[in-house]
Amino acid sequence: xxxxxxxxxxxxxxxxxxxxxxxxxxxxxxxxxxxxxxxxxxxxxxxxxxxxxxxxxxxxxxxxxxxxxxxxxxxxxxxxxxxxxxxxxxxxxxxxxxxxxxxxxxxxxxxxxxxxxxxxxxxxxxxxxxxxxxxxxxxxxxxxxxxxxxxxxxxxxxxxxxxxxxxxxxxxxxxxxxxxxxxxxxxxxxxxxxxxxxxxx
Numbered sequence: 001x002x003x004x005x006x007x008x009x010x011x012x013x014x015x016x017x018x019x020x021x022x023x024x025x026x027x028x029x030x031x032x033x034x035x036x037x038x039x040x041x042x043x044x045x046x047x048x049x050x051x052x053x054x055x056x057x058x059x060x061x062x063x064x065x066x067x068x069x070x071x072x073x074x075x076x077x078x079x080x081x082x083x084x085x086x087x088x089x090x091x092x093x094x095x096x097x098x099x100x101x102x103x104x105x106x107x108x109x110x111x112x113x114x115x116x117x118x119x120x121x122x123x124x125x126x127x128x129x130x131x132x133x134x135x136x137x138x139x140x141x142x143x144x145x146x147x148x149x150x151x152x153x154x155x156x157x158x159x160x161x162x163x164x165x166x167x168x169x170x171x172x173x174x175x176x177x178x179x180x181x182x183x184x185x186x187x188x189x190x191x192x193x194x195x196x197x198x199x200x201x
Contacts, residue, residue, distance in 0.1 A: 048196040049195070049196070049198055051196070052125060052128045052196055052197070052198075053129050055121075055125045055129075056122070056125045056126060059122040059125055060122065060146075063119070063146075064150070066118070067150045067153075067154060068150060068153045068154055068157060071157055072157065075157075082157055083156055083158075084157055084158025085158075086158060087155055087156070087161070088155075088158075088159070088160040088161065089155060089161045089162075090160070090162040091163050092163070093163055093164065093167060094164060094167070095164055096108070096111070096162075112168060115164075115165055115168035115169055116175065117172060118169065119147065119169040119171075119172035119173040119176065120173070120175050120176040120179075121176060122143065122146075123139060123143055123172060123173030123174060123175065123176025123179075123180075124176035124177065124179050125176075126139055126142065126143065126173075126176075126177075127139050127180050127197075128197050131197070131198050131199075136181070140174055140177070144170045144173075147166050147169035147170055147173075148166060150165075151163075151165060151166055184197070
């Protein structure tokens with residue numbers, strides 16, 4: 001009986017290791033693809049502009065992985081169904097203020113700050129990378145739509161879809177844009193900033 005139990009554990013660990021290996025290989029291949037495109041484009045645009053686009057893709061990938069992409073890839077590699085039969089949805093704004101305090105002050109603060117900080121870098125790098133979206137309105141709308149897409153996907157894969165996450169994510173993106181705006185005012189005459197945001201003549 002003990003031998004069978006040990007074999008079961010070994011088989012489970014082997015399968016888990018194989019899944020993690022396939023998933024890591026997928027991320028590695030994606031990283032190699034990004035690096036290849038970065039290398040190919042190096043002569044077509046300034047280096048700092050390439051860095052801006054690269055950071056934008058990294059931000060999108062990190063956020064997507066943290067919210068749904070890692071789960072989807074794991075399900076595909078493990079042969080499990082991606083779509084869930086049970087769904088969690090909250091459409092009441094600011095519900096987290098009154099309800100999640102039951103989990104404790106530290107966890108509440110951590111959860112709120114994490115949802116804000118997750119989108120702050122993206123809210124900053126988005127207007128840097130895309131000149132045509134370099135307004136507060138356009139950046140906010142794009143970040144709102146991206147956050148909505150995440151919540152939409154999370155609803156169907158069985159994770160919580162929460163309007164509060166949408167609000168906090170968008171707020172973080174707005175703070176990121178505010179940082180971009182301030183730096184644009186502060187360094188508008190600096191050549192390195194002009195090259196980064198594509199305004200250098």
